[in-house]
Amino acid sequence: MIGKTRSEQPRIVIAALALLFAASCAAPDAVPSAEKTDPDPLPDSGSDAGSDADSDAGPDVEPVPAEGLPKWGKGFGVVGSDQHAFDIALDSSTNNTVVTTMGFFGELLIPGVAGGIPFKSGGSRNILVVRHAAESGEASWAAPINSPSEIVRSVVDVDTQGNIIVAGGFNGTLTIGALAPAATVGSYDAYIAKFDPNGEPLWVRTFGDHTAQFVTGIGSDDKGNIVVVGLASGNATTFGPGVVAPKNTDADIFIAKFEPDGTAVWAQRVGLAGSSAWQDPTATVAVSRVDGSILVGGMTGGTVDVPPFQFTAAGARDGFIVKLDPQGKCDWRQPFGAKGREQRVSRVAFGPMGEALLTGSFAGEVTFANETLKSFENTDDLLVAKLEADGALAWAHGYGNVGKQVGTFCAFDEKGQAVVVGSFAGVLELFGNNALVNPDINVSTDVFAAKFGADGNPLWGRAFGDKYYQVAGGAVLWKDKSDSEHEDRVILAGMNNGTMELGVDVLPIASAGLEDAFLLSLTH
Structure with missing residues (x-):
């Protein structure tokens, strides 16, 4: 459902067909669905779900664009230990490295660092700060943040x-180097x-x-x-x-x-x-490197007071985004909610002209500024929205179907298009007839990446995972300037508890046995 309420019947049809297809194509221990592992993007059909059900030829297939293609994948793990890449940031001063934060129980091995000796956690969970080459994911150094008890996300x-x-x-007790x-x-x-x-x-x-x-x-x-x-x-x-x-x-x-x-x-x-x-973050932030303005997004269960404005949740938990000046005064706010339902903003980002981009999830029927969105049967659907620099809504779109879909990263590229990364169970319906499919609608999530045009309409989408858990943490956009093409990339970080197939030309990311951290580079 894109920016409006539409009939639930076509969405139920696509959900049933997609899940039946996935189940019929998968042995119990196989990768459950072609959509989850085939790196070719799903074309935009330009029509509602189910509209081609009576066509012998099936939907028209557009030429496959070279976007969303895996370039490389890296897994970080040790047998018997749990690891998770919580976040990632680009070093814009060099434009050739990224930094991740990895949480781990037990041990964490970073190839090429510390002479091949795994780092050991001091307690139940410690953090490792790791610097990687953006072109390959190879690590150059790692700095531990230790505690004999626990360090959270x-x-x-x-x-x-x-x-x-x-x-x-x-x-x-927090220990960081010689501090x-x-x-x-x-x-x-x-x-x-x-x-x-x-x-x-x-x-x-x-x-x-x-x-x-x-x-x-x-x-x-x-x-x-x-x-x-x-x-x-x-x-x-x-x-x-x-x-x-x-x-x-x-x-x-x-x-x-x-x-x-x-x-x-x-x-x-x-x-x-x-x-x-801490496992369910309640707020996120972005800071403008043009004028120091601040975007804060999140989820509230009551009243939020950001002088000179105040707003109160309409539902069980409401989503919101606010813009502050560098001194902390609120310029504008945009809350949204539905009675008895949960909404959230998981990530916010600035555009080149001060626009705001957000992603997260919504359930039920919500009014976002002047746009009404309705989720599939009141379940959590992916939310993507753009606001102008003054807070006026440019567009707000919802995407989903059975299961839960949530965005955890968003950013504008140089053309003003939006890249969104997240996790989903069930069916993530982006294109009408076609969808990203995860046969598990309740528990085990897959990772997705998608790109939307300047008007918010989807351009492509990819899903990666198997019958086990895959969870998206953060992501960054990066331009590869090592060749004449200056290829655009999105680099994802997260957790993998199984095998992520990346196509015939890129080795899969396989867990060492439990939850492993991963990095994945895609074209965009």
Whole structure:
């Protein structure tokens, strides 16, 4: 369903046909569906689902464009251990490297680093910051962030000077290189750490009390100032000397800004978080490197207060996006919700003219500005929307079918087209007759990447996975300038619990046995 409500019957037909086809083509231990492993994109049929059911010739097939094609894939894992690539960021200062944050239990082997000796976690989960060549995925260095207890999901950004900023949450004692260890005050405290381009730690800042605090999103402006968002529980939160954010509710979304040396500038606790679990991030952020403006997206279960505006959730949990100026004052806001349903914004991004792009998921019938979207039978569908620089809606589209579909990354390319990455179960209907198919509609997700035109209409889509879990974390857009074609790439990071087939010319990504981290490079 694209930007409007339409009949459910064709969508039920495509869901049934797609799942029956996938099941009939797969042995119990085989890759379940051609759509999930064939690297050829699905053509845009230009018609509603089921409209070609009586045609002997079937739908017309357009020439296959060379977009979404796998270039390489890398898996990172050790037998008997769990690994997960949480986030990835591009180093724009060199334009030839990316940095990932990988969480791991037990051991994590990074080929070419540390003499082939696996890194060992100090507790239940530790973090490894890894620098990779964008062209190949090969690692050049890795820097551990350790705790004898646990370090939770961590996000990463690279500033304009090539410095790496990592943030998340931790329990116990945080150890980063030769920096002084930091101990938690309560269950989880938030941390922000900065590394130089060679992986040497420069500083670390922590904040929290006896309750839970952790970071779920990070960005930086052209001057190296850092903005983080996340969860802050309990009483007023002290982010640094003289910067205290008063309690709004018992579990707030926070927004905080820091100078390049880690000095806190300002902070706000803006209202009730839609989730207090680190596995279910409640807020995300993007920072403009043109004027320092800030986009915050997320999910709330109550009232959000971003002066001079305030809004209250209409449903169980509402999605929202707000734009702030560099001083933290709100320029505009756009909430959306449906009674008894859950909506979320998982990622936001700026466009070249200050436009805003968002992705996430929605359920039920929601009105996004002046556009009404209806999900398939009230399940979670993929949401992609573009807003102009002043907050006016350009377009909002929903895509899905049976199962759950959610976007976890979005960005504009140089042509103003939108690239979206995420995870899905069941059927992700992008093209009417054709769809990306995962026969598991309830539990095991596959990874997808898709591209949308400047008007929001889909150009291509790809899915990768098998009957086990594959989960998309972050992604980056990168232009390969090593040849005359200057090929555009999207590099995905995430978790793979099975085998991701990448076509005849690219080796598959196979898990070592449990959950492994992965990187995947596609043309776009």
